[in-house]
Amino acid sequence: MPTALDDAPAVKAAGAPGPQGVRRKRRRVALPYLLLLPAILLELLVHLIPMVAGLVMSFFKLTQFSIRDFSSAPAAGLDNYKFVLDFNAAAGKSLLGSFWISILYTVLSVGFCWLFGTSAAVLMQKDFRGRGLLRTLFLVPYALPMYAAVITWSFMFQKDTGLVNDLLGTDSFWLIGDNSFWSLVVVSVWRNWPFAFLIVMAGLQNVPGELYEAAAIDGASWWRQFRAITQPMLRPVNQVLLLVLFLWTFNDFNTPYVLFGASAPKEASLISIHIYQSSFVTWNFGLGSAMSVLLLLFLLIVSTVYLGLTARRRNAVV
Amino acid sequence: MSEPRWVPWARRFVLGFLALFTLIPLYAMVSSSLKPLGDVQGTWEWIPTTLTIQPFFDIWETIPLAEYFVNSLVISGSAAILSVVIAIFAAYALSRFRFRGKNFFKMTVLSTQMFPGILFLLPLFLIFVNIGNTTGIVLYGSRLGLIITYLTFSLPFAIWMLAGYIDSIPKELDEAAMVDGTGQFGALIRVVVPAAMPGIVAVGIYSFMTAWGEVLFASVMTDSGTRTLAVGLQEYSTQVQVYWNQVMAASLIVSVPVVAGFLLLQRYLVAGLTAGAVK
Numbered sequence: 080m081p082t083a084l085d086d087a088p089a090v091k092a093a094g095a096p097g098p099q100g101v102r103r104k105r106r107r108v109a110l111p112y113l114l115l116l117p118a119i120l121l122e123l124l125v126h127l128i129p130m131v132a133g134l135v136m137s138f139f140k141l142t143q144f145s146i147r148d149f150s151s152a153p154a155a156g157l158d159n160y161k162f163v164l165d166f167n168a169a170a171g172k173s174l175l176g177s178f179w180i181s182i183l184y185t186v187l188s189v190g191f192c193w194l195f196g197t198s199a200a201v202l203m204q205k206d207f208r209g210r211g212l213l214r215t216l217f218l219v220p221y222a223l224p225m226y227a228a229v230i231t232w233s234f235m236f237q238k239d240t241g242l243v244n245d246l247l248g249t250d251s252f253w254l255i256g257d258n259s260f261w262s263l264v265v266v267s268v269w270r271n272w273p274f275a276f277l278i279v280m281a282g283l284q285n286v287p288g289e290l291y292e293a294a295a296i297d298g299a300s301w302w303r304q305f306r307a308i309t310q311p312m313l314r315p316v317n318q319v320l321l322l323v324l325f326l327w328t329f330n331d332f333n334t335p336y337v338l339f340g341a342s343a344p345k346e347a348s349l350i351s352i353h354i355y356q357s358s359f360v361t362w363n364f365g366l367g368s369a370m371s372v373l374l375l376l377f378l379l380i381v382s383t384v385y386l387g388l389t390a391r392r393r394n395a396v397v
Numbered sequence: 398m399s400e401p402r403w404v405p406w407a408r409r410f411v412l413g414f415l416a417l418f419t420l421i422p423l424y425a426m427v428s429s430s431l432k433p434l435g436d437v438q439g440t441w442e443w444i445p446t447t448l449t450i451q452p453f454f455d456i457w458e459t460i461p462l463a464e465y466f467v468n469s470l471v472i473s474g475s476a477a478i479l480s481v482v483i484a485i486f487a488a489y490a491l492s493r494f495r496f497r498g499k500n501f502f503k504m505t506v507l508s509t510q511m512f513p514g515i516l517f518l519l520p521l522f523l524i525f526v527n528i529g530n531t532t533g534i535v536l537y538g539s540r541l542g543l544i545i546t547y548l549t550f551s552l553p554f555a556i557w558m559l560a561g562y563i564d565s566i567p568k569e570l571d572e573a574a575m576v577d578g579t580g581q582f583g584a585l586i587r588v589v590v591p592a593a594m595p596g597i598v599a600v601g602i603y604s605f606m607t608a609w610g611e612v613l614f615a616s617v618m619t620d621s622g623t624r625t626l627a628v629g630l631q632e633y634s635t636q637v638q639v640y641w642n643q644v645m646a647a648s649l650i651v652s653v654p655v656v657a658g659f660l661l662l663q664r665y666l667v668a669g670l671t672a673g674a675v676k
Contacts, residue, residue: 110581114490115502117483118552125549126509129520136520199415202408205400213412215660216419222659224610226627227648231426234437234641242425245441269418301400330513333612340631351515358519359617371516382511 137368159369177353196275221273229337282316430646452646465629473608476547488559551604562596
C-alpha cells in the first residue's frame with residue numbers, strides 16, 4: 080500500500096492509532112495519486128486513448144463516407160494490413176519505398192548530427208577567445224521555431240533566386256527530383272546537430288578533470304586520452320542521444336512538410352508524410368491507422384533491441 | 398593537456414565550417430527581410446543593393462499575421478503554464494512519495510514520447526470531433542484543443558526533469574515547514590516551488606518552445622479562426638508569387654520571442670535538458 084516516504088516527526092506522533100490518525104493516514108495515502116491525477120487524465124486523453132483507438136481503427140474501413148459516424152464503419156479484419164503489406168501492389172510498394180527513404184534519411188541525418196555535435200563539443204573543451212559567442216551561435220538553430228528555419232531553407236533552395244545555386248554555381252532544382260532528398264538531409268542536420276552538441280557538451284562536463292591530469296602525468300598523448308577517457312566516459316550519453324535522435328528523425332514530419340508543402344516529392348516522401356497523405360489527403364483513415372501501427376511496432380522493436388544491446392554492453396564493461 | 402599540432406588546425410577548420418553552416422541561413426533570413434520584393438525575385442545577391450524596412454510593415458497587411466501571433470501566444474503560453482503547474486504536482490508526488498504504480502506511471506509517461514505524432518493525430522482528431530458532437534465541448538478547431546494537445550507533448554519531459562530537480566532539494570526543508578504547521582501541500586507551495594524555480598523556468602521555456610514550433614497538429618486541428626503562426630506563415634505563398642522578403646521578415650519576427658527567451662535562459666534550460674538526458 081502507498082506510504083509517505085518520510086513522515087515528518089510531528090505527523091508521526093499524531094499518526095498513533097485513533098480515528099483522527101486513521102483519517103490523516105488515508106488522506107496521505109491518496110495524496111500522491113491526487114497530485115498525479117491531472118497528468119494521468121491528460122496523458123490518457125491525448126496519448127493512451129488515441130493509441131488504443133488507432134489500433135481499433137486499423138481493423139475498420141474508415142473512409143470519408145464512414146468517418147462521420149464511425150461506429151457504423153464496416154469491419155475490415157486484417158484487410159488494411161494485407162493491403163499495405165502487399166508489396167507487389169502499388170500501395171505496398173510505395174509504403175516500402177517510404178520506409179527505405181526514412182531509413183536512409185535517418186542514418187545520414189543522425190550520423191552527421193552526431194559527428195558535427197561531437198567534433199564541436201570536443202574541440203570546444205579547451206577555452207579560447209570567442210568560445211562563448213560561438214556556443215551561443217551554435218544553439219540558435221535549435222532555438223529557432225522549426226518552421227521559420229525550414230522556410231528559410233526552402234527560400235535558399237529556390238532554383239532561380241536561391242543562394243544555394245549561387246554558392247555552388249549550379250542551376251538545379253533542389254525541391255523536386257533526386258536532389259530533394261539531399262535537401263531534406265541538409266536541413267535536418269542543420270537543425271538537429273546543435274542538440275547533439277548540447278548533450279555531448281554536457282556529457283563532457285561530467286568527466287572528472289583529474290582523469291586527464293592523471294593521464295597527462297602518465298604521459299598519455301592527446302589522442303590516447305581521447306580514446307581512453309573521453310570516448311568511454313561519453314558512451315552512456317551517446318547511447319541515449321543516438322536513440323533520441325533516431326526516434327525524432329525517423330518520425331520527422333515537419334521538415335518535409337514545411338520544405339515541400341503538403342505534397343512532398345516521392346524521392347523525399349518520409350513514412351510520416353506517406354501516412355499523412357493517405358489519411359488526410361485521400362481520407363482513408365483505416366489504412367493510415369494500419370500503417371501507423373506498423374510504424375509503432377517497428378520503432379518498439381528497434382528501441383527494445385537497442386536498449387537490450389546497450390544494456391548488455393554496459394553490464395559487460397562494468 | 399598538451400595538444401598535437403594538428404588539433405588547433407582541426408579546431409579552426411571544423412568550427413569555422415560549422416559557424417558558416419550555421420550562419421548562412423541566418424544571414425539569408427535577415428538580409429532578405431530587408432530587401433524590396435523585386436530584389437528577392439531576381440538572382441540571389443549576397444549584399445543587398447537596396448535596403449528597406451518596408452517588409453516589416455507589409456507582413457501585417459498581406460496576411461492576418463497579428464491574429465495568428467495572438468493565437469500562437471495564447472496557445473503556447475497557456476500550454477506552457479498549465480504544463481508547468483501539472484508537472485510540479487506530478488513531480489512532487491514522484492519525488493517525495495513511495496506508492497504503488499509509481500514505476501508504471503514513470504515508464505508509461507516516458508514511452509509516450511517515443512511514439513510518432515502521426516499515430517495520435519488521426520484518432521485524436523476523431524476523438525475531438527466526437528467529443529464535440531456528443532458533449533458540445535468544442536476541441537477540434539478551438540484553441541482549447543491545441544492547448545491540451547501541446548501541454549501533453551511537453552508534460553513527460555517536464556515531469557521527468559522537475560522530479561530530478563525536486564530530488565535535489567533536501568527533504569528536511571519540507572519537513573521543517575510541516576513542523577512549523579503547514580501541511581504537505583503548504584510545504585510544496587512555500588518551500589519546494591521556490592527552491593525549484595530555475596527548473597520550473599526552464600521547463601516553462603521548453604514547453605513554450607515545443608508549442609510555438611509545432612506544425613503537424615496545428616495544420617490539422619486549427620481552422621481559420623484559430624490558425625497559429627506555424628500554419629499561417631505558409632500563406633505568403635500565393636498561386637502567383639511568393640513574398641519572400643515578407644516571409645523572411647515574418648520568420649524573423651516569430652523567432653525573436655523564442656530565441657531571446659532561449660538565449661537569456663539557456664543556462665537553466667541547458668542544465669535541465671542535459672540533466673534529463675545524461676541521467
